[in-house]
Amino acid sequence: MTRREPKDADLVFKALADPTRRELLDRLFERNGRTLGELCEGLDMARQSATQHIGVLEAANLVSARKRGREKLHFINPVPLHEIYERWVRKFEGARLETLADIKRVLEGDGR
Amino acid sequence: MTRREPKDADLVFKALADPTRRELLDRLFERNGRTLGELCEGLDMARQSATQHIGVLEAANLVSARKRGREKLHFINPVPLHEIYERWVRKFEGARLETLADIKRVLEGDGR
């Protein structure tokens, strides 16, 4: 019923949560500005399916496209990736060392 | 039909693609070793639903848990996040500067 508006982070992570879409990003990294047809080549799925995947990447703002004649050219936008890093990776980088000590401390029952 | 075995990256990104699960990670960062009950508090969903979310985080190896008596204690594991960063963020960080130039070059039709 109540439709929640998806946040940016949702869109980006969801977009990345599929191997086909990550493959598409890799292809664009290898050579930016590919057409839709080039991107879909050898993907082992119908063009229309790949198009949907590209749509997801565009919705997440990871890819932007523009037309040139009858072609659609695609470009990577790395900004959302960096934002994800700042908010969801960097923050937790320090956590590793604490972990073992925390586990011990808590398990030994000094509690909370 | 043919069930594909999900890769690590799939599990991690999928786990992160939900605001409830990200909230859980934040709660664990704020204080590691929380019990299930503590984690679920105030989450605006049934405990069982939150438990499923925690299951997704565990499947992605972002959280590991162990029992103490009748309680289940949860701990962050930041390693998968770092791996994601190495493979899927760092790689694309350099792409930004190229982008505008690429777009121009391609649009002006020197083609591929």
Place this chain on the structure above:
DNA sequence: TTGACATGCAGGTAAATGCCTGCCTATATG
């Protein structure tokens, strides 16, 4: 103009996801 080519659009289906309710088990504690 006309045919070939690149892409867009509209459903349709099977599986996965996210939430629920109901009930069971195990551990603590009076």
Place this chain on the structure above:
DNA sequence: CATATAGGCAGGCATTTACCTGCATGTCAA
């Protein structure tokens, strides 16, 4: 022991997702 507390397990339902097929549109080039 009896009860409360922490958590586990099973099944059900609505929505979303990831594919597909079929057809329409727009652009280029002979």
